[in-house]
Amino acid sequence: MEGSKLGDLELLVLLAALRLGPEEAYPVSIVGEIAGRFGRSVQRASVYVVLKRLEQKGLVTTHLGDALPERGGKPRRLVRVEAPGVEAARDVRAGLERMWSGLGALEVDS
Amino acid sequence: MSRRAAGQGPRPAPQRLPWTVRTLLRVLPAERREDLAGDFEEAHATRRRRLGAAGAWLATTVDAGLVAVAFARMTGKGGSRMGGMSWLEVRLGLRLMRRQPLLAGTAVFAIAVGIGLAATGFTLLDAATGRSLPFEGGSGWFQLDVRRMPEGREAPLDHARYRALRERASSIAYLGSFRLAQPNLRTGDDELETVAAAYVTPSAFARLPFAPVVGRTLTEADARPGAEPVVLLREDLWRRRFGADPAVVGSSIKLDGERRTVVGIMPWAFAFPVQHQVWMPLDDDTRGGSVEGPTAGVSTFGVLAPGVSFAEARSEVRFLADQVAPQAGEQGSVVVDVKPYTLAFATNGFDLFLTAVLALLVLVLIVTAANLANLILARTYARVGELSIRAALGASRGRLVGQVFVEVLLLTLLGAALGVLGSQLALGWLGGLVPDLPFWFDLGPRIGVLAFATTLAFLAAAIAGVTPALRATRRDPVDGLRGSGRGGGDVRFGRVSAALVVFELSMSVAFVAAAVVLVRGLLGYGSGGTSLEESSVLTARVYIRPPMAPGAEWAVREPWQIDSIRTLQESVLREVSTLGGITGVGATTLLPRIEGRATPFQVEGADGLAVERLADASVTEGYFEALGVAASAGRLFVAEDRREGAPPVAIVNEPFVRRVLGGRNAVGRRIRRPAGPDDEPGPWIEIVGVVPDLRMSPADPARAAGVYRPLGWSNYFYVALRGGADPRAMERPLREAVSAADPSIRVDDVMLLERAGWEARALLQGLSVSMALMGGMAGFLSLIGIYAILSFSVTRRTREIGVRMALGAPRGAVARSVSARAGRQILMGTLLGVGLAVPLMKGTALLPIRVPPGGPSLLTATALAIAAIGALACWLPTARAARVQPTEALRSE
Structure with a gap:
């Protein structure tokens, strides 16, 4: 039931932001993280939409970082995953694991 | 984007976002622009590293488009509404574009051309009349326009006034001077190259917000008498000639033979005063001249004090200039004007001319839009039924009008986008043709042009969409449902649309006729005449800078000036003729295929003293031999002919013999300059020889008759060299030889003789194409107009026609009643076009290259051809009317 709270891409963005941490998570790096780790190329435009939605749900907060020369002196919009976000990701994982359990043939080695 | 400059590649860092992305950023929420950018x-x-510049441009543009759409959807709650207008309208509009691709395509094309032309004109006008230099505080920069009265000739500002303005003008924050030059640059034993240079008072550098890439800028000390001669180079020159070696700073180069130490490299973007790449110091006290006066050609420029207007500065400058006592030897008064820096370079009336062109282009756009209105009006009326049903179902009038407006707006916006794109391509091409545009000329896309194009798109949509929609929805829906097929008698294509068709047809006739004249000239270009071995002759233009007295105006009048030029000219010819590996050398004031001015001559002939206008060139002995031309009668020039005091002689060409003498013997006959209003006729000149036609008028055989005289003195002439298997290999020895005569003499346009006159030919080609395009466009629009009006009128009158047919009216009579009005328009348009074509065809005489003028037969043929095409446009709807069956008429009830 809790699994439906997050969409597919929302989950990916949330996990990517958690992996990168609050100092490094921003739209460009999130797209890179999803592509590098999950192997899916995501439009940055979709990431903006998803981040906005996550923000409205109170799962993440964003703020402007320092201006950087490699960005033409423009700041990054850094993403911090808040406690409800971590909670939501955990719920999805628990839900999915309940769904996987017992399907031995589909187990993967990690 | 990057500024264009002679011979420079794309600028590396700093990276800037494509203009498309910068534009799209503006539609994004303001609070997010920074981080999104x-x-x-x-x-x-x-992407630039991965895909290259073009690929990155495209990918980032698409990316920005997607982001803009995403944000529009987010803020518009799922994208159901767009500025109060439902997506339904947009979808309906798109559907209509798919269903009527021909109409949509025509509309988009017409708007694209109209907006493209207007955007090009706008960009050019904006670039040419922009009053501000492109840096902070650039709007306060000015130049002084100094005129010596009563002749109104431009003159340098004298020392006394210059000092008075520098010391006492409170409206001026800074006053400096520059002089432009084109010295020959030599580095080590490297090639010689003419560079665009400027002598600038060093204090100006502190006013210009550019820091050197390497080294320093100029200082006051550099300009003091006796200081070490120094020079600044621009980055592109430094990269090209010195491989961006920082050690160049501190080493010396030679400019016009004078050794100068390079003290700094200025960045690529620095091109002050106009488009220059080499800077040398100019002393504020003498300004290149002496204590008596500055050297000729010095310009005075400056910066206004903060908050001072041009009018205030002007009145103070005039007041101070008038207070200075007349200088020694000064005659008449001096008038000083303060002009915005950028406008001082524009010749008188240039911006006016451009404004007129822009007005004309906007007129073209309005005509296009009005024409489109005709088309759309016809279509909207055909849809009165559909609109009425929607009205009956509760759609408000505003909603219906909005629907038509959005449909048309989609078309005009698409047209505007294509038009701006086309205009950018055209401007890029144009900028490539003129690489030395002033540095404030920015032909790149600008937000103003995009706003201008968008406004025009909305304007066109309003003219073409709203008006017809308002008229079509004015009626009661019940009426509309009842009479949907019949059309209303209240609809009338008024005088305006008729006038439009007439106007467009007449423009079409005029432009096409002018295009035909030009194309005919182009086809005859360079044909006939003598077959010269043009690939074995190398030509080059030589320019000797006339010596000027300090404080004098720019003119060659004094004997000492002429003597100096003559001496330099002769030593150039001497040096060049001693070059090894050549079999002939000569000089001329006009090469074959370069059009000169026709000069009147009195010719001693059988029928008294006829005055003829003849092409006129001066050549040295050896010139004809270098071109491989032999005398067809008499002799060629010898060195003796150019000696002072030698009896005056001339050589004429074969067209002269044919046209002026009717084929009679020319040798021994005499010609002279006819008497003017104030002076005596010139001395008699004896014709000593005849040469073949060397295309003294490349495109007009009627003007080919000409006279060659021995070259006296000229500070401007062409040399022609013949020799070797590859004459191009002679370029470097030729430049060296001229430099040996004097290092300051300029050599340019080095090319094989076969290329001579290519600029005029290119101009002729460009003009032919644009005239043909404009004529074609006007013709196309008028045809659409005629077709749309007639086609609509037939639809509207189907019932009436059917009834008339049922009552036994012959088809011919029906066809006549339908097309009579269009026929009158075609007739009027064609006649008016003939009237417009006459001055336009005469205008070709103003071109630097003359073409045979068009006669009445050419004009008649053009007019008839266009009238025939107009008749064809009438024929389709008329034929449809003639096919109307009475039963069909009843069905439409």
């Missing part, structure tokens, strides 16, 4: 910058830099 940063994301784009970062992604763009990565």
Whole structure:
């Protein structure tokens, strides 16, 4: 039931932001993280939409970082995953694991 | 984007976002622009490395488009509404574009051409009349326009006034001077190259917000008498000639033979005063001249004090200039004007001319839009039924009008986008043709042009969409449902649309006729005449800078000036003729295929003293031999002919013999300059020889008759060299030889003789194409207009026609009643066009290259051809009317 709270891409963005941490998570790096780790190329435009939605749900907060020369002196919009976000990701994982359990043939080695 | 400059490649860092992305950023929420722009910058830099500049441009533009759409949807709650207008309208509009691709395509094309032309004109006008230099405080920069009265000739500002203005004018924050030059640059034993240079008072550098890339700028000490001669180079020159070696700073180069130490490299973007790449100091006290006066050609420029207007500065400058006592030897008064820096370079009336062109282009757009209105009006009326049903179902009038407006707006916006794109391509091409545009000329896309194009798109949509929609929805829906097929008698294509068709047809006739004249000239270009071995002759233009007295005006009048030029000219010819590996050398004031001015001559002939206008060139002995031309009668020039005091002689060409003498013997006959209003006729000149036709008028055989005289003195002439298997290999020895005569003499346009006159030919080609395009466009629009009006009128009158047919009216009579009005329009348009074509065809005489004028037969043929095409446009709807069956008429009830 809790699994439906997050969409597919929302989950990916949330996990990517958690992996990168609050100092490094921003739209460009999130797209890179999803592509590098999950192997899916995501439009940055979709990431903006998803981040906005996550923000409205109170799962993440964003703020402007320092201006950087490699960005033409423009700041990054850094993403911090808040406690409800971590909670939501955990719920999805628990839900999915309940769904996987017992399907031995589909187990993967990690 | 990057500024264009002679011979420079794309600028590397700093990275800037494509203009498309910068534009799209503006539609994004203001609070998000900063970080989104940063994301784009970062992604763009990565893409540039991976995909190259063009690929990155496209990818980042698409990316920005997607982001803009995403944000529009987010803020518009799922994208159901767009500025109060439902997506339904947009979808309906798109559906209509798919269903009527011909109409949509025509509309988009017409708007694209109209907006493209207007955007090009706007960009050019904006670039040419922009009053501000492109840096902070650039709007306060000015130049002084100094005129010596009563002749109104331009003159340098004298020392006394210059000092008075520098010391006492409170409206001026800074006053400096520059002089433009084109010295020959030599580095080590490297090639010689003429560079665009400027002598500038060093204090100006502190006013210009540019820091050197390497080294320093100029200082006051550099300009003091006796100081070490120094020079600044621009980055592109430094990269090209010195491989960006920082050690160049401190080493010396030679300019016009004078050794100068390079003290700094200025950045690529620095091109002050106009488009220059080499700077040398100019002393504020003598300004290149002496204590008596500055050297000729010095310009005075400056910066206004903060908050001072041009009018205030002007009145103070005039007051101070008038207070200075007349200088020694000064005659008449001096008038000083303060002009915005950029406008001082524009010749009188240039901006006016451009404004007129822009007005004309906007007129073209309005005509296009009005024409489109005709088309759309016809279509909207055909849809009165559909609109009425929607009205009956509760759609408000505003909603219906909005629907038609959005449909048309989609078309005009698409047209505007294509038009701006086309205009950018055209401007890029144009900028490539003129590489030395002033540095404030920015032909790149600008937000103003986009706003201008968008406004025009909305304007066109309003003219073409709203008006017809309002008229079509004015009626009661019940009426509309009842009479949907019949059309209303209240609809009338008024005088305006008729006038439009007439106007367009007449423009079409005029432009096409002018295009035909030009194309005919182009086809005859360079044909006939003598077959010269043009690939074995190398030509070059030589320019000797006339010596000027300090404080004098720019003119060659004094004997000492002429003597100096003559001496230099002779030593150039001497040096060049001693070059090894050549079999002939000569000089001329006009090469074959370069059009000169026709000069009147009195010719001693059988029928008294006829005055003829003849092409006129001066050549040295050896010139004809270098071209491989032999005398067809008499002799060629010898060195003796150019000696002072030698009896005056001339050589004429074969067209002269044919046209002026009717084929009679020319040798021994005499010609002279006819008497003017104030002076005596010139001395008699004896014709000593005849040469073949060397295309003294490349495109007009009627003007080919000409006279060659021995070259006296000229500070401007062409040399022609013949020799070797590859004459191009002679370029470097030729430049060296001229430099040996004097290092300051300029050599340019080095090319094989077969290329001579290519600029005029290119101009003729460009003009032919644009005239043909404009004529074609006007013709196309008028045909659409005629077709749309007639086609609509037939639809509207189907019932009436059917009834008339049922009552036994012959088809011919029906066809006549339908097309009579269009026929009158075609007739009027064609006649008016003939009237417009006459001055336009005469205008070709103003071109630097003359073409045979068009006669009445050419004009008649053009007019008839266009009238025939107009008749064809009438024929389709008329034929449809003639096919109307009475039963069909009843059905339409």
